[in-house]
Amino acid sequence: MSNEERVRRLAADILGCGKKKLWLDNNEIERLNGATTRDQIRQLIQDNVIIMKQDKHTSRGRLRKRLAAKKKGRHMGPGKRFGTANARMPRKELWMKKIRAMRKMLKEMRANGEITKEDFRVFYKQAKGHLFKHRFHMKDSIIKRKADEQRARELAEQAEALNLSNRAVSS
Known part of the structure; x- marks a missing residue:
């Protein structure tokens, strides 16, 4: 030796x-x-x-590159899929993510004074009943409803003013 x-x-x-x-x-x-x-x-x-010497590890460079491509939707075609759509991304989980986001937004709007407690309850129930597809749809609906209420108030005020002017003319 x-x-x-x-x-x-x-x-x-x-x-x-x-x-x-x-x-x-x-x-x-x-x-x-x-x-x-x-x-x-x-x-x-x-x-x-x-x-x-240091341990030799398998390089993750190739994996990182592949995952970046997967983020863009590559390597995700029908030939790569095993399991139903529900098994891959359960409908229940999608619903939970969506409803939690909507409820969080409603709570923030109520806290900021954008909607009243009564409106909060109405929109909360509507969200639960699948009336809105997503948060932005719900936000648009809230804005639209506010605009409609504002328009109705303005029309009521105009009608009242017309009524008063008609009474003044007739008397």
């Missing part, structure tokens, strides 16, 4: 790794050949003459 093999065996035993995982500094061959005891090997390890 040559001295390099002995050094490798002792260093592997000390570091608790395989012999092939060790890197020996070729510039320090004399020190490596002179090392015969475990203490001398430990000193060489401390001086970075003998280094244990």
Whole structure:
């Protein structure tokens, strides 16, 4: 057994790794050949003459690239799909995400004073009853309803003003 093999065996035993995982500094061959005891090997390890190589891991670069493509919808055609649409993305989970978002928005609008408590209750029930497809649809509906109410108030005021002017003329 040559001295390099002995050094490798002792260093592997000390570091608790395989012999092939060790890197020996070729510039320090004399020190490596002179090392015969475990203490001398430990000193060489401390001086970075003998280094244990890092573990080799599988690179995730290719996976990252593929996942980026999947985000864009590549590699997701019918041939890649196993399981029904409901198994892949359950309808219940979709509903839960949608209704939670709508209810959160309603609560924020109520807190900001955009809608009254009564309106909140009405829209809450309508959301539960599948009246709105999504938050923006609900927001449009709320804005439209407010505009209709405002228009109705204005028309009522105009009618009242006309009524008063007609009474004043007739009397």
